[in-house]
Amino acid sequence: MSHGEKTLPPAHPFDDDKLKEECGVYGVVGLTDAANFVALGLHALQHRGQEAGGIVSYHPDHGFNSARRFGYVRDNFTKASLMETLPGPLSIGHVRYSTAGSKAAAIRDVQPFFGEFSMGGAAIAHNGNITNADELRKDLISRGSIFQSSSDSECIIHLMARSMSRTIAERLEDALRQVEGAFSVVAMTRTKLIGVRDPLGVRPLVLGQLGDGWVLSSETCALDIIGAKFVREIEPGEMVVIDHNGVDSRRPFRPQKSRFCIFEHVYFSRPDSIIGGRSVYETRRQIGVELARETPVDADLVCPVPDSGTPAAIGFSQESGIPFALGITRNQYMGRTFIEPTEQIRNMGVRLKLNVNRSLIQGKRVILVDDSVVRGTTSRKIKDMILDAGAAEVHFRIASPPTAWPCFYGVDTPERDKLLAANMSEDEMRDYLEVDSLKFISLDGLYRAAGEANGRNARHPQYCDACFSGEYPVAPRDMIAKGFALKAAE
Numbered sequence: 001m002s003h004g005e006k007t008l009p010p011a012h013p014f015d016d017d018k019l020k021e022e023c024g025v026y027g028v029v030g031l032t033d034a035a036n037f038v039a040l041g042l043h044a045l046q047h048r049g050q051e052a053g054g055i056v057s058y059h060p061d062h063g064f065n066s067a068r069r070f071g072y073v074r075d076n077f078t079k080a081s082l083m084e085t086l087p088g089p090l091s092i093g094h095v096r097y098s099t100a101g102s103k104a105a106a107i108r109d110v111q112p113f114f115g116e117f118s119m120g121g122a123a124i125a126h127n128g129n130i131t132n133a134d135e136l137r138k139d140l141i142s143r144g145s146i147f148q149s150s151s152d153s154e155c156i157i158h159l160m161a162r163s164m165s166r167t168i169a170e171r172l173e174d175a176l177r178q179v180e181g182a183f184s185v186v187a188m189t190r191t192k193l194i195g196v197r198d199p200l201g202v203r204p205l206v207l208g209q210l211g212d213g214w215v216l217s218s219e220t221c222a223l224d225i226i227g228a229k230f231v232r233e234i235e236p237g238e239m240v241v242i243d244h245n246g247v248d249s250r251r252p253f254r255p256q257k258s259r260f261c262i263f264e265h266v267y268f269s270r271p272d273s274i275i276g277g278r279s280v281y282e283t284r285r286q287i288g289v290e291l292a293r294e295t296p297v298d299a300d301l302v303c304p305v306p307d308s309g310t311p312a313a314i315g316f317s318q319e320s321g322i323p324f325a326l327g328i329t330r331n332q333y334m335g336r337t338f339i340e341p342t343e344q345i346r347n348m349g350v351r352l353k354l355n356v357n358r359s360l361i362q363g364k365r366v367i368l369v370d371d372s373v374v375r376g377t378t379s380r381k382i383k384d385m386i387l388d389a390g391a392a393e394v395h396f397r398i399a400s401p402p403t404a405w406p407c408f409y410g411v412d413t414p415e416r417d418k419l420l421a422a423n424m425s426e427d428e429m430r431d432y433l434e435v436d437s438l439k440f441i442s443l444d445g446l447y448r449a450a451g452e453a454n455g456r457n458a459r460h461p462q463y464c465d466a467c468f469s470g471e472y473p474v475a476p477r478d479m480i481a482k483g484f485a486l487k488a489a490e
Contacts, residue, residue: 024048059088201236288315303327362390
């Protein structure tokens with residue numbers, strides 16, 4: 001293993017069976033010691049990436065400075081000795097999720113990435129996935145580019161270097177016009193903070209203000225942590241260039257109909273964030289309401305699979321009239337870095353993370369509400385725990401449609417043959433999980449919960465829902481070249 005690489009600990013079985021957002025971005029301009037605010041913002045975005053984080057800052061007297069570390073923000077970027085090396089009124093940061101718990105991770109893959117151009121330095125942080133990155137990378141290497149990382153995001157820096165435009169902002173425009181896929185980018189020069197969303201607006205990015213300073217963030221919850229005021233969302237296809245003169249909005253891409261990732265509503269975003277003027281918590285609660293209307297069942301208790309299933313379970317209980325109960329408790333202090341020293345402890349699996357409240361469960365017909373079923377491995381273990389605690393019946397209600405297709409826009413998803421719903425019908429999944437019933441919210445029901453009163457527009461979907469529908473708004477060109485088969489036309 002080369003210097004700067006490490007082998008990550010295996011993901012805990014509970015976490016390994018969830019879809020994972022791969023990163024979050026944050027930027028601040030116009031505030032003294034901006035990097036301190038970025039560190040706080042990244043802490044609030046930690047749910048979007050737990051493997052590593054990085055911060056770049058700029059000070060007129062000290063130039064660009066960078067720090068990249070493995071692990072949680074709280075374990076690295078709260079140390080005065082480190083933060084003192086990141087002075088200045090302009091800073092951006094990034095948190096990253098590892099896509100495979102057992103592979104070697106290199107510090108060179110941790111963002112933000114930095115490049116020195118003829119007109120000065122620039123750093124970028126990217127949330128999303130470039131679906132033509134392999135093609136771009138091969139072309140850039142053939143023309144002399146030397147890559148330092150395995151990240152698709154580094155393509156942007158090399159494309160900027162080859163642009164002939166006068167300013168860094170214009171070079172970023174040139175680069176992103178050649179990129180396909182999903183991206184929310186936060187970038188910085190010596191004087192400017194820049195934010196860009198892809199034309200479909202698949203990944204989120206919001207603008208905030210704190211005094212005379214400006215903030216860009218993946219989510220509104222990371223504005224709240226520093227006391228910044230939410231101003232607005234960066235619109236799909238919009239670039240904002242922010243300096244001491246204020247916010248300059250540009251439109252570098254051909255306008256397209258928005259296809260925001262609907263799974264941000266279901267799972268990725270923090271429940272205290274606001275998306276499209278709607279509370280994420282309220283949308284998730286409403287998912288539970290729709291789920292109760294679509295899939296009623298006679299039972300004694302509604303129990304969430306913590307923590308992401310809680311709002312939907314509350315909505316299900318309120319709509320059905322069946323009592324809500326915290327029948328499962330999550331151990332908040334057992335993270336993915338837990339050392340599993342023996343085979344006996346490894347075999348405890350989900351029990352290290354979750355425990356059943358036996359006095360509530362015993363003899364009851366229990367509805368378990370979870371956000372999704374991916375491989376199904378965790379669902380089976382949770383069902384076993386509930387039955388071991390004496391439950392009379394176990395009914396699963398899932399707050400998203402069956403996840404049958406992988407995501408190629410910045411979400412870590414198993415290959416299609418590892419997705420339970422890609423290989424089994426709903427009845428077959430019920431039998432595989434060995435539960436009394438299993439029902440998913442419909443795609444129309446999910447859309448209604450997200451504020452679309454008439455459900456999904458089949459001809460022109462309002463969201464990106466490719467993981468459920470198999471309809472990809474941007475062709476995953478690299479994956480198709482590797483043999484991935486798109487959904488056959490109906």
